[in-house]
Amino acid sequence: AQxxxxxxxxxxxxxxxxxxxxxxxxxxQLACAADPGQQRWLGLLLFHHLALDHSSLEVLVEEISAVLQGTAGQLPAPAPYRNYVAQARLGHGEEQHQAFFREMLADIDEPTLAFGLQDVQRDGSGIRERQLRLDPALCRRLREQARHLGVSLASLLHLAWGRVLGQLAGRDDVVFGTVLLGRMQGGAGADRALG
Structure with missing residues (x-):
């Protein structure tokens, strides 16, 4: 009715x-609703990036699909996230990471702000989003280029975003943050571990 x-x-x-x-x-969280008009159930997965990253989300969707299709028994054994955490903790300590970034960012004295917009933490009602799907052929070429350069696709896209942000902010030196879990160095099964 609504x-x-x-x-x-x-x-x-x-x-x-x-x-x-x-x-x-x-x-x-999974929010579910019956859709009797279409004779189906709908689910909306709600999560914070602290709980799932992109790799985890892909694994979760694959596993949900397998359960719905009755092929859950064909899924590989789950990889405990604690294994990835243990592997990641074998690297540098927090002090070494802080020293690295202190040195790298020593001459940065202000944030990089697109269009000079600083107060963006309001209710979000004034924000407009635009999404554009990239052509699959372009995606393949980007992956090939990243492999050719010996970097991850994420690194290549971060470079592109840095260039765009530099233009939007009118700056040559650009600093922005991103969530990076480093699964490539996480050991066996890190690509399938939820977390």
Missing amino acids: GPVLEQLQARFDPRHYRLDLSRAPLL
Whole structure:
């Protein structure tokens, strides 16, 4: 009666208005709704990047699909995230990381702000998003170029974003943050570990 169920579900849990409480578990939720008109159930996965990264999300979607298709028994054994954490902790200590970034960022005295916009933490109602899917052929060429350069695709895309941000901010020196878990150095099974 209030419109398409999918639209209602998306509106109810729109990230511009709905937030997970990071101080309380769970940081992963599944909101479900029956869609009797289409004779189906809909699910909307809600999570914070502290709980899932892109690799984890791909594994989770693959596993959910396998369960729904009745092929869950063909999935590989799950890899415990604690194995990845243990491997990652074998590297440098926090002090070494802090010293590295202190040296690298020593001459940076202000944030890199696109269009000079500083106050972006309001309710988000004034923010407009635009998404554009890249052509699969372009995606293949980007992956090939990254392999040719001996870097990850993420590194290549971060470089591109840095160039765009530099233009939008009118700066030659650009600093921005990104979430990086370093799964490539995480040991066996790190690519399938949820976390």
